[in-house]
Amino acid sequence: MTFVSKPAVHHPKLKLNELGLNRRDYEGSLSTLCAGCGHDSVSAAITLACSELSLPPHRFAKISGIGCSSKTPSYFLGKSHGFNSVHGRMPSVATGTNLANSSLHLIGVSGDGDSASIGLGQFAHIVRRRINMLYIVDNNGTYGLTKGQFSATNDQGSTSKKGVPNLYAPIDLVSMALQLGATFVARSFSGDKAQLVPLIKAALMHPGFAFIDVISPCVAFNNHEGSTKSYGYVRDHDSQVVAADLVMHRDEITADYAPGEREDITMPDGSCLRLRKLSADYDPRDRLLASNYIMQKAAIGEIVTGLLYIDPAASDCHTIMNTTTQPLSELDESVLCPGATVLSEINSSFR
């Protein structure tokens, strides 16, 4: 395998963000995924979202498991540390990261094999624990690295490249996340940058666990006629419910919406999450309705995308545990060690 390093030069007219950085400062190394892979679009969307939010590109931790999706943290935010861990276990490594240093922006990238099969248990429990992070699944319904086996999110009846139908019911991670108490749940499509980038921005600013399931077609093994995770199928069956725009507090709100179509949610940092309802009968603050709606649409073959659920009053694991606001990794002996005097008292209790 050879690697071509990316040229560092960029177009002089690239827009600078508040930190004086341009989009290229948020990129990673050159992707080694297949040309046209949906995952590269997701990486690009993360790059753009972080750049537009003007977050320092080194203040992230990127964690992944194993699989095509899990390679992608190499391809964005090259100034941040990344950790390509073991298959299905990204959530536990991400949890440890967040426990140790709550001041980092945490992005976990996983795949459908990684999260819905081998790592289903860890997926479920990180949702429960409300780790403050963005959890993205690059969902292509197939095992790419091992050459095209069905994954657990593959729809029943959807066919393999050779035409063999999948016999088993799919696991819908979005529905699971809703049931398990996630406070930010979205689904998007790697081919829809306009929808995905704002969702990633909103998720990164969400003060709790944010889950985005991104349908991300596999051009090598699951982009054919008969697949329900192909570019064509998703475009034809996409049912958008709520678009989310994160309006930074510094920005003037200029866009004009018809009354009743929009709703503003103030974020903890003072920015504003502007929701645009694309479907009149949908309320992204109603967990039960969201669950039902998604299942009803799935029954007629439609894929519901957009911001599916948000709880603006979300809290995170550290709040629940009442841990110190300073990262635990920064504490030293003076705070951590009770000292010899206390120890002699403890000794006395054993006499």
Add this chain to the structure above:
Amino acid sequence: MNREAQTRYNDFVVRFANVNGSGSASANNMFAKALFRMGIPLAIRNLFPSNIQGLPTWFEVRINEQGYVGRREGVDLMVAMNAETYAEDVESVLPGGYLLYDNSKPLPEKFVRADINNIGVPIATILLDEFQDAKQRALFKNVVYLGVLSALLNMDFEILCNMVQVSFRGKDRLIKPNIKALEIGRNYAKKNLHCPLDIQVRPCDAVGDKILVDGNTGSGLGFVYGGATVCAWYPITPSTSAVEAFEKYANRTRIDPKTGQRNFAIIQAEDELASIGMVIGAGWNGARSFTATSGPGLSLMSEFLGLAYFAEIPAVLLDVQRTGPSTGMPTRTQQSDLLSAAYASHGDTKHVLLIPSTPRECFEFSALSLDLADRLQTPVIILSDLELGMNETLSEPFVWDDARKYDRGKVLDAQGLEDSERFGRYLDPDGDGIGTRTLPGTHPTKGAFFTRGTSRDSYAAYTESPEDYVANMQRLEIKWETAAKMVPGPEVDQSQNSDYGLIYFGTTALPMPEAVAQLSAEGINMDLMRVRSFPFNADVYDFISSHKQLFIVEQNRDAQLKSMLVTEGSLNPEKLCSVLYYGGLSITAEFISSEVIGYFENNNWPRLSGVNL
């Protein structure tokens, strides 16, 4: 007969047979602690089922003024309070020993042994007369037999009453009836039984400033003192109480009095895979973190341990061993995880092991493991066991030097990165095999790298180059040699200057002084080595090469330490005789000495002259 001449002071085994969940534990503990406060060395052994309520449980106290407190076969005084187990309880009493039982109902004929002394006390009848409430009667049963024992064994009654007052502090209304129950038992014994028995206690000063504590408490406390801030774990016997101890002392010493915020985080994970994953995630970010588990959990953690070894991330794992394989005997002890811990995970992996023998060492090794993990950037596994972890025994007090600083290892901060040319995570700048690491979020432009379980070059870039792969694996070997110089060396006693050496580790240390005395009485004098860590350092092999014949005592079937010594040191296995006990109880001095003597007899090895055999 001169009764005085036959009296055995401070040297016997008392076993209490109870039903678990019946409240006997607190009375039994009071019994042991009262003797400890009289200055008498002792060890407690709980024999309990994997069950919540209703099954038999035994509480055994070995009392020995010389400090021989390893397990000993045979019971001198059986407090038989569980009719279900009468048969085996009566059976376990040594000839001439005593059986204390409730004779409100007569002891069935089939349980009567002519060669032991039956002491019947109508506890149920007495309680019926003295206490109205049925619940009280059930609880005070244990206190009444404690009162009886105080008279039979000549215990200091004031100490006992004082213990009742201390243990019910805050629930003062319970003090009076408890003391009353004690007195009822004591008075009954004084009036109706021959007191004291020819086995009895007397005050002595053999305890010094020692404490009576279990190893898991030492481990949990050591993690507090060593600066662990993240604990992720999954409940499993017999390790659970180590995490509970960490939580207890962290709650006491790590909560900011002003804000009420915690300077630690404990997560009860969904399984052991997640526990170790969280520990590794936290270690990657520079927080000191640990998990505690037992054999089955260790098996589950294998994949992650390989990652932490290869990606070089600090992690600490306390394995309180129990009887395997599989679920085995979950509430029995064994030393059978050595191989699976030392070489956990696929590929060429090996892990640093620390093997404590006492609660004090549990404390020290917990704190030390956090330093070693940070310094060596690798998992450190502490191998305790159920015998050490869950039973209270005499221990030197815990000590801490306030001048001690945590060794965080080679971590480059922002200024360090600013001053350096090009950061290479897996370079070996000091020739000790240990690279320099950076923590996430440190510097805007320098020091970020991608951590992975795949092969990588010195600059953390993915590679499939055979040269780079081999170079990295060889550097890990250099690091392993560095580790051998840093881990605690063996505890060696060469005072016998013998051709024979005895090697042991962990809780085999408890019966060892007694075993040595027994062997010495047979004309077999041994040099001793207690192995405390892996990798084995030079002292371990020096001891082996300086003795003609060695005996390795282990509490497992497959001679796991021997395998490791032979493999790692390319030794001739014939030089090493195994003494193996693995029945799930702790090993006894009698077992060790009789096995060793057997080798001498079978091989006609010479003993010391002048000893009459």
